[in-house]
Amino acid sequence: MASNRPAPEAPFVPSQRSPETETFGFGSYRTDEGPWEEWNPTAESVGPVRGKHRVAKQRGGGFARSSTVLGVGVIAAVSAGGMASANTGKAPVSISMPDLPGVGSLITDEDTAEDAAPALVNFGSEADDTAQGATADAGEALRSRIMAQAASQQTQVASKAEAAAAKAQAAAVAKAAKEAKAEAAEAKEKAEQAAKEKAEAARLAELAKQYTLPTSSYTITSTFGQAGALWSSGYHTGLDFAAPTGTLIKAVHSGTVTEAGWAGSYGYRTILTLDDGTELWFCHQSSISVSVGQKVATGDVIGRVGATGNVTGAHLHLEVHPGGSATGIDPMAWLRSKGLNP
Structure with a gap:
C-alpha cells in the first residue's frame, strides 16, 4: 500500500487574540505550554490511511473547526473500535492524535459535512430503526x-x-x-x-x-278331573256329552271294536281301539250297534246315547286311554289335538 506524501509546510501564525481569550484546546491559555515546533507528518510517522482520503486546501481560521470535527471523528472511531472489540473479543486499540497546527487540514469541512455527520446521524437512526424493527x-x-x-x-x-x-x-x-x-x-x-x-x-x-265328534246336539256337563262324590275315584275320569236318549254315537276315528257290552257302573260300553293303540271308551249307551272285532271307519254309528250304569241323566261318557293304559287322559285336549272343538 502506498504511503501519503508529506503535507506542505504551513507557516506558524500566532493567534492575534490575547492569551486570555484563546480557548482552543483546554478552554484557557496556559503559559507553561509552547512554543510549539512545527511537525510535518511523513510516511514513517503517520500510518497509511485506509479507504477514501484526500488532502484539502488550507483555509484561514479553520483550524479550530477542523480540530473539533477531528475530535468527533476520533471519538466515533474509538467507539467503533470499542464495538468491534466487543464483537470480535479483541482488546480495544488506543488511538491518540497530537493537537498540532496543520493536522486539521487533512480533513476538510466538506468531509465533515458530507461524511462524518451523516455517518453519525445515520448510525443513530439505524439503531433506532433496528430497535423499532426488533420491537x-x-x-x-x-x-x-x-x-x-x-x-x-x-x-x-x-x-x-x-x-x-x-x-x-x-x-x-x-x-x-x-x-x-x-x-x-x-x-x-x-x-x-x-x-x-x-x-x-x-x-x-x-x-x-279323519276324525269327528262322537255325537251331536249335546251339552258338555262334566269335564276331566272334576272332583265330586258322584264318582268312585273321587274325580271325573272322562268328558260327558249330555244328549237325549237315542242320540246316535259315532266312531271318532277308524279302528277296531275290542269290547262291546255291559261294564257295571259304566253301563253299556263300547271300546274302539285305534291303529296307534289308543282306546276310546263310549259308556252309558242305551244300545250297542257293533260287535267285538268289527272294523269301523270315521263317522260310523256304533250305538246310541242312554242312561245305563251310574248316571243321573242321559249322556255319553267318553274316556281316552293312550296305549290301552288303565289311567285315561283329558278327552277334551285329545279331541282338540285332532282338529276337533267340542
Missing part, C-alpha cells in the same frame, strides 16, 4: 403465537365437539341397529310362530277330515 418483530411474533394458540384451542374445541357428535351419532346408530335387530328378531319369531300355527291348523284341518 415490531417481537410484537408480531407474540401476536402470531397468541393467534396460533387461539386457533389451536378452537381446533381442539371443534375436534372435541365433532368427536362428541360422532360418538352420539354412533350411539344413536347402535341403538337404532339394536332396536332394528330386536324388531327383526321379534318379527321373525312372530313369523315363525304364525308359520307354526298355520302348519298346525293345516295339519288339524287334515286330521279333522
Whole structure:
C-alpha cells in the first residue's frame, strides 16, 4: 500500500487574540505550554490511511473547526473500535492524535459535512430503526403465537365437539341397529310362530277330515278331573256329552271294536281301539250297534246315547286311554289335538 506524501509546510501564525481569550484546546491559555515546533507528518510517522482520503486546501481560521470535527471523528472511531472489540473479543486499540497546527487540514469541512455527520446521524437512526424493527418483530411474533394458540384451542374445541357428535351419532346408530335387530328378531319369531300355527291348523284341518265328534246336539256337563262324590275315584275320569236318549254315537276315528257290552257302573260300553293303540271308551249307551272285532271307519254309528250304569241323566261318557293304559287322559285336549272343538 502506498504511503501519503508529506503535507506542505504551513507557516506558524500566532493567534492575534490575547492569551486570555484563546480557548482552543483546554478552554484557557496556559503559559507553561509552547512554543510549539512545527511537525510535518511523513510516511514513517503517520500510518497509511485506509479507504477514501484526500488532502484539502488550507483555509484561514479553520483550524479550530477542523480540530473539533477531528475530535468527533476520533471519538466515533474509538467507539467503533470499542464495538468491534466487543464483537470480535479483541482488546480495544488506543488511538491518540497530537493537537498540532496543520493536522486539521487533512480533513476538510466538506468531509465533515458530507461524511462524518451523516455517518453519525445515520448510525443513530439505524439503531433506532433496528430497535423499532426488533420491537415490531417481537410484537408480531407474540401476536402470531397468541393467534396460533387461539386457533389451536378452537381446533381442539371443534375436534372435541365433532368427536362428541360422532360418538352420539354412533350411539344413536347402535341403538337404532339394536332396536332394528330386536324388531327383526321379534318379527321373525312372530313369523315363525304364525308359520307354526298355520302348519298346525293345516295339519288339524287334515286330521279333522279323519276324525269327528262322537255325537251331536249335546251339552258338555262334566269335564276331566272334576272332583265330586258322584264318582268312585273321587274325580271325573272322562268328558260327558249330555244328549237325549237315542242320540246316535259315532266312531271318532277308524279302528277296531275290542269290547262291546255291559261294564257295571259304566253301563253299556263300547271300546274302539285305534291303529296307534289308543282306546276310546263310549259308556252309558242305551244300545250297542257293533260287535267285538268289527272294523269301523270315521263317522260310523256304533250305538246310541242312554242312561245305563251310574248316571243321573242321559249322556255319553267318553274316556281316552293312550296305549290301552288303565289311567285315561283329558278327552277334551285329545279331541282338540285332532282338529276337533267340542
